[in-house]
Amino acid sequence: MLNKIIKYDFKSMSKKISSFYIIAFSFAIATALSRLLPESTFSIILSSVLSGTTISFAVASLLINTAIRIWFNFRSSVFGDEAYLTHTLPVTKTEIFFGKVISSTLIMLVGIAVGILALFITYVGSDVLTKVFETLDIFANLFGVSGWLLVLIFSVLILLETFCVMFVGFLGIIIGHSYETNKPLKSFVVGLTIYVGTQITAVLFMLFAGIFNHDVFKIFSSTEFYPNVIILLAVFGIFGYVVNIIILLFCGNKALNAGVNVE
Numbered sequence: 001m002l003n004k005i006i007k008y009d010f011k012s013m014s015k016k017i018s019s020f021y022i023i024a025f026s027f028a029i030a031t032a033l034s035r036l037l038p039e040s041t042f043s044i045i046l047s048s049v050l051s052g053t054t055i056s057f058a059v060a061s062l063l064i065n066t067a068i069r070i071w072f073n074f075r076s077s078v079f080g081d082e083a084y085l086t087h088t089l090p091v092t093k094t095e096i097f098f099g100k101v102i103s104s105t106l107i108m109l110v111g112i113a114v115g116i117l118a119l120f121i122t123y124v125g126s127d128v129l130t131k132v133f134e135t136l137d138i139f140a141n142l143f144g145v146s147g148w149l150l151v152l153i154f155s156v157l158i159l160l161e162t163f164c165v166m167f168v169g170f171l172g173i174i175i176g177h178s179y180e181t182n183k184p185l186k187s188f189v190v191g192l193t194i195y196v197g198t199q200i201t202a203v204l205f206m207l208f209a210g211i212f213n214h215d216v217f218k219i220f221s222s223t224e225f226y227p228n229v230i231i232l233l234a235v236f237g238i239f240g241y242v243v244n245i246i247i248l249l250f251c252g253n254k255a256l257n258a259g260v261n262v263e
Contacts, residue, residue: 013070013073157237
């Protein structure tokens with residue numbers, strides 16, 4: 001039954017977000033095709049406008065709308081119109097919660113993959129990708145690590161931050177709906193408060209790195225650049241977000257099992 005919850009949620013959210021996938025790919029392909037036009041002022045302006053639109057609207061809007069859809073789907077299926085159907089299924093609240101977590105994580109990963117692919121299509125064959133790899137080599141030499149390791153570290157950090165925000169929304173919705181009135185507003189306030197707490201925790205983990213490298217504290221009193229410190233902070237930031245996510249999932253599951261106040 002848990003697999004069915006995951007599949008149903010994934011298909012439901014995919015249908016709602018598919019239009020943004022189409023928009024992202026449409027602008028990306030249009031940008032790539034615009035570079036096939038004879039070089040002129042018009043073609044340069046057109047390509048710039050399309051590529052800018054792909055980044056600012058198609059990709060950014062895609063990821064933002066994916067997060068919003070995930071939160072709305074969670075609220076609707078656990079506390080809203082679909083809640084009675086959800087809670088009559090022969091599954092525990094723990095299975096419902098983690099089913100939502102898994103399906104939401106998958107749909108977010110798909111959204112990120114679509115965004116990256118759209119960007120690749122947008123700039124394939126242009127000198128932008130070449131400049132990106134050249135810049136990556138410069139930073140790799142600066143930090144003293146391979147370029148791909150650098151990408152991996154910061155990609156994982158950003159990915160965990162994204163999931164952390166998503167799960168903060170879940171916990172905020174659950175706690176907000178434990179009240180009798182102003183549930184959406186209280187969900188937002190609680191979620192925002194929890195988010196601030198997770199960021200403080202992540203920063204504290206980063207500062208904890210100072211125990212292993214005293215140069216960490218020099219970034220507050222010196223203008224000198226410390227590449228090894230940046231890498232160390234990123235690694236400890238990853239640990240911080242892992243701890244945040246574990247706590248958020250534990251608290252979210254516990255709060256949901258404490259009772260559901262269906263609208």
